[in-house]
Amino acid sequence: MTFPTRLRAGRAAALMALMLLPVLDVPLASPQVPAQSLEALLVQRRLELRRAREEYEAAVAARNVMEGQWRAALEQASAARRSGDDEALEHAWAAAQERAGPFSAQEQRAAMAQDTVVAARRALVEVIQARLEQLLDELDAARSAREHAELDILFTDLRNELQTLDAEDEDGLSLRPVVLPDVQFDPRDGPEDYEVKAQLLERQAALVQSLAEDVTDRMRTLENRLRIQRQSSDLLANVDRFDDTRVPVVAGPPRGGVAADSTTAGGRPLTLEERIQELETYRAWLDDYRARLLQRAETFRRRIGRITW
């Protein structure tokens, strides 16, 4: 029995990750999905993520080229202004204007490629989580120490992969109050750059909003269950209080009553109240993160206004 602590920690990690990434459309977690299907899906999703990353890297490289050309035109314009060469300045502004369009388009392409990477990463995480859950069941059902050890290694590797992906995700669609690293103020940015960055932040805020709404829906479901459970408990407690259900006197605990609705997440069973509180904390964090994103986007837009003036 060398696995328990690690297993339970893994289960907790998997479930926490599942909680942090709730927008799942594919019902992978169904126990009916065979292990072979999930393994095949894992391979497919890894390939998709690899392709998405390659496309993103290509898009970023192309964007960097376009950015270099655009910045070169701006520098020429700056040099022409300093030298008082109006004709050269006119040519430089025209070149900068001409190169701004492709640069903006390439910027958008890079942003879209980044979204694709994020989506592919999420899709892979989803399958890994489902497979981890499946492995937990298989570990519980392992019939020999050898089979158990093999499954344990598989579980550990997969969990490490999940943690790596989560860490990568922190630089992209992190669910931490950190602004995207590439969305920073740059004194060389023009209005279009600010517009692109503001839109990027707003898109992320919209995604966070959808996550928050999903969490809210799940909280409502649990709160309804809690209300029903409490009303049931109220009836039993009120009739049991004065021993009306203990007619006649009996030895031992009275029967009847519904066991607390709880779930096990890497430890003791959690009560409905605890699950609701966890979601509540998570939603508050999402709201705060979204507010920060929008605030950041608004700052970019204000800068556009200053440049326009």
Place this chain on the structure above:
Amino acid sequence: MRGGLAETARRALVLLAALATVPAGRAGAQVQVRDLVFTMGGSIETYSGNFSAVTVPIVDSTDHATAAVAELGVRGAVDLFRSRSRRVDLSFDGGMRQTAAIGFEVRDYAPREWVGSTSVGLNQAVGSWGSLFAQGSIRGRSVRDRPPMPLFLQPGYLAIRGSLGLQIPPIDGVSFDGRVDVESSDYRAFHLLGQLDLLDRTSTGLELGARWGGASTVRFYAGYRWTEYSKQPSFDAADPFRRDQTATVGVEWTYGGGVVAQLGLDGTLNRSNSNRPEYDALSARALLTAPLPGEFTVNLFAVLTGKTYVHETEFARLVPGEEADNASIAYLQVVRALAVNLDGAVRFGWARAETDIGSAYYRRFGLSVQLNYRPISF
């Protein structure tokens, strides 16, 4: 004993006052109030059945009695410590019920019941072994001006109980649980009613269960209980005091989700060194809580029990107040939220239970209106 109850009530009030200063359940705090409910209600109840009862020193020849009842209650649960692997919680429940009973031949009665219980529980994750749970509890009640039959009220008692259990994680989709418990009950025998001492007992029980399913679960269980009545004769000189052994098997189906539903079936075999209380019983149980249109919720709780005695005896089979395991109970309640944190309920209750005389029953009907107020919201 009464002084003890007063002290208990005083401590309960102090506890409630302390709870009022504890912040409502929010993550981060160690001590959190998980639930707190104040209940007040009133009801009209009728009782029928013309029996004498050795448990009540007063005899009245009426067949029917009617009572107006008012009650106050409070119950709650506090998490004293909470982490991913461990929870320690405290539960408490207390109340007062005042009855004004009319319809008796001799005089009217105004029984007043005080009840209180509290328990401390531990739930500890123990690695791959699952969850360990332990609980210690104390429960007591006292009754003044206890009326004659057919208005049956439980006599006063003090019961102390401890239990220890383990819930094992699923193996091939089946989770197992086991529990042992020890209970000691001391009935309040006044000098005019020494017979209540006969009910004093200690019992030890063991129960094992297997459960499977998700939102809908089925649990099979089997239990065995040893009970000793140290003040009750067995009419056997070689083994003078009564000792019972009770075997129980049962199945329980539970559904938890938007609707709470539970069906259970118990079979009981009670055997004793005294052949008088030996019996077999079968009990069916149902619990349903379901939302209705208009924000109403319906609650149903019913237990139907049938019993046969192993031996025929010419005198009363049952020890005063014991009444063995033969009660049928049904409660139907409709609830609606009247305001934030305030539920209003109308409840209909019915009970049919065996009296001191074996195979003789009394019945109770009741219609109640209750308010449940939760000052803390989550």
